[in-house]
Amino acid sequence: MLRDNCAGYSASHYFPDVDSGTTHLGYRCENLEALTFDNHAFDLVITQDVFEHLINPQQAFSEISRVLKPGGAHVFTIPWFGFPESRQRARREADGSMTHLLPAEYHGNPIDRKGSLVITDWGQDLFQVISSSSGMHTEVIQPNNRRLGIFGEGLNVFISRKP
Numbered sequence: 001m002l003r004d005n006c007a008g009y010s011a012s013h014y015f016p017d018v019d020s021g022t023t024h025l026g027y028r029c030e031n032l033e034a035l036t037f038d039n040h041a042f043d044l045v046i047t048q049d050v051f052e053h054l055i056n057p058q059q060a061f062s063e064i065s066r067v068l069k070p071g072g073a074h075v076f077t078i079p080w081f082g083f084p085e086s087r088q089r090a091r092r093e094a095d096g097s098m099t100h101l102l103p104a105e106y107h108g109n110p111i112d113r114k115g116s117l118v119i120t121d122w123g124q125d126l127f128q129v130i131s132s133s134s135g136m137h138t139e140v141i142q143p144n145n146r147r148l149g150i151f152g153e154g155l156n157v158f159i160s161r162k163p
Contacts, residue, residue: 008042013111025111032060037067044068047076049107053116055092058133065134065162074136074160078122086123126158136160 002009012030020029021036030036032047033056045064051057064074089102098117106115130138138160143150 002046010037015111032063034059035063035067039066040069041067042069043072045072045074047074049077049079051076051078052118052120052122053107055119057120058129061130061134061136061160064160065136068162070162072162074158074162076158076160077156078126078158080122080126080140080156080158083121083123085125086129087121088119089121090117090119130160134160134162136162 013027018029105118
């Protein structure tokens with residue numbers, strides 16, 4: 001629907017072995033931590049269940065703010081937990097290796113059968129992380145509409161707006 005109805009629509013996916021900004025398997029390869037788009041390129045950026053897998057999510061929020069036009073929005077979903085502070089599950093060392101701080105957890109990934117390693121379990125401090133790294137204000141919407149088949153735990157949609 002977005003591709004057919006939104007002028008300037010661009011779909012992307014991150015492929016670790018592909019140069020950013022190039023097309024692979026029908027998608028533009030983009031690393032959210034180092035986007036190749038110009039400043040103020042978009043009115044809207046949508047990400048779905050990605051930010052728990054990023055090594056430097058603060059940089060990604062900053063990059064999204066950079067490519068948004070003033071007044072633009074980032075609409076996203078992530079697993080969001082009730083604990084006060086987010087917790088880091090893994091970190092990348094200087095030599096590129098991963099150190100697991102908690103038992104490794106992987107989520108499904110449409111382009112990698114091994115899945116995607118969860119780096120961060122997001123807590124209530126998510127809003128402060130976004131604000132301090134990007135200047136954006138974030139709200140959460142918790143849709144619940146049985147008539148439309150939208151119900152259950154963990155259905156959170158976040159909207160960050162660039163001033």
